[in-house]
Amino acid sequence: MTKHDQLHRFLFESHSVRGELVSVSETYQRMLENHNFPQPVQQLLGELLVATSLLTATLKFNGDITVQIQGDGPVKLAVINGNNQQQMRGTARIDGGVDAAAGLRDMIGNGYMVITVTPDEGERYQGVVALEGETLSECLDAYFKQSEQLPTRLFIRTGMQDGKMAAGGMLLQILPGAQEGSDNMFDHLVQLTATIKGEELFTLDVKEILRRLYHEENVTLYEPQCVEFRCSCSRQRCADTLVTIPDADIQEILQQDGKIDMECEFCGVHYIFDENAINEIKASK
Numbered sequence: 001m002t003k004h005d006q007l008h009r010f011l012f013e014s015h016s017v018r019g020e021l022v023s024v025s026e027t028y029q030r031m032l033e034n035h036n037f038p039q040p041v042q043q044l045l046g047e048l049l050v051a052t053s054l055l056t057a058t059l060k061f062n063g064d065i066t067v068q069i070q071g072d073g074p075v076k077l078a079v080i081n082g083n084n085q086q087q088m089r090g091t092a093r094i095d096g097g098v099d100a101a102a103g104l105r106d107m108i109g110n111g112y113m114v115i116t117v118t119p120d121e122g123e124r125y126q127g128v129v130a131l132e133g134e135t136l137s138e139c140l141d142a143y144f145k146q147s148e149q150l151p152t153r154l155f156i157r158t159g160m161q162d163g164k165m166a167a168g169g170m171l172l173q174i175l176p177g178a179q180e181g182s183d184n185m186f187d188h189l190v191q192l193t194a195t196i197k198g199e200e201l202f203t204l205d206v207k208e209i210l211r212r213l214y215h216e217e218n219v220t221l222y223e224p225q226c227v228e229f230r231c232s233c234s235r236q237r238c239a240d241t242l243v244t245i246p247d248a249d250i251q252e253i254l255q256q257d258g259k260i261d262m263e264c265e266f267c268g269v270h271y272i273f274d275e276n277a278i279n280e281i282k283a284s285k
């Protein structure tokens with residue numbers, strides 16, 4: 001049986017290493033329902049979803065993270081956005097055919113990965129890394145090596161479980177101020193964690209997974225957090241965008257279609273504005 005989506009944080013107290021474990025299969029399925037993506041794109045979005053969930057869980061403040069991959073291949077953009085409440089959404093833009101056996105580079109071509117961290121209060125910051133690896137995990141490893149952040153490793157698994165798409169993953173990170181020599185212990189824990197199988201992540205209880213992976217270690221497990229698909233779009237946000245469009249352009253669309261139809265590319269919801277609605281929005285500004 002598939003588990004409900006949860007994120008778990010844990011700590012190896014004697015080694016100054018923290019960990020996370022997440023299962024996101026339900027969120028993943030909800031996200032894909034709104035679209036009709038080819039299988040390799042679905043898999044890529046699953047990997048990005050796991051990565052974004054794990055990364056947002058490292059935030060020490062309220063805010064959100066967007067992980068996007070873009071390039072000159074048939075998949076122009078694959079993006080996941082998630083916040084520290086573990087509300088996740090995602091989509092892809094495709095222009096051209098995607099082979100059933102396509103890998104990351106076949107889909108994206110020459111491109112890069114952009115990670116944008118947006119605190120609710122304060123400056124946003126962005127990290128960019130060229131897509132040189134063959135997998136998303138390799139690109140993330142390159143990102144963490146290049147950025148001056150704490151040593152961090154992600155382990156991402158996607159696949160099928162009980163006939164449904166499934167995704168999950170783990171993260172290990174050295175704590176700030178860790179003692180010298182902790183690198184060796186980190187490498188050891190990385191090797192243990194790398195043995196995690198998708199099926200274990202998708203089906204087993206977190207305690208059972210931690211026992212299997214680290215049976216000689218003392219692990220402190222914290223209260224879990226729920227992960228869910230939720231889009232932050234709204235009629236108000238669309239209205240805010242509408243007022244930035246030049247009047248002449250709006251009039252042209254109204255004359256042609258009688259209304260303005262804004263579709264959210266994440267969740268597929270349509271927000272419809274007719275002339276009256278647009279006049280009201282403008283009057284209220």
Ligand SMILES: [Zn+2]
Pocket residue numbers: 231232233264265266267268269
């Ligand atoms: Zn939406």
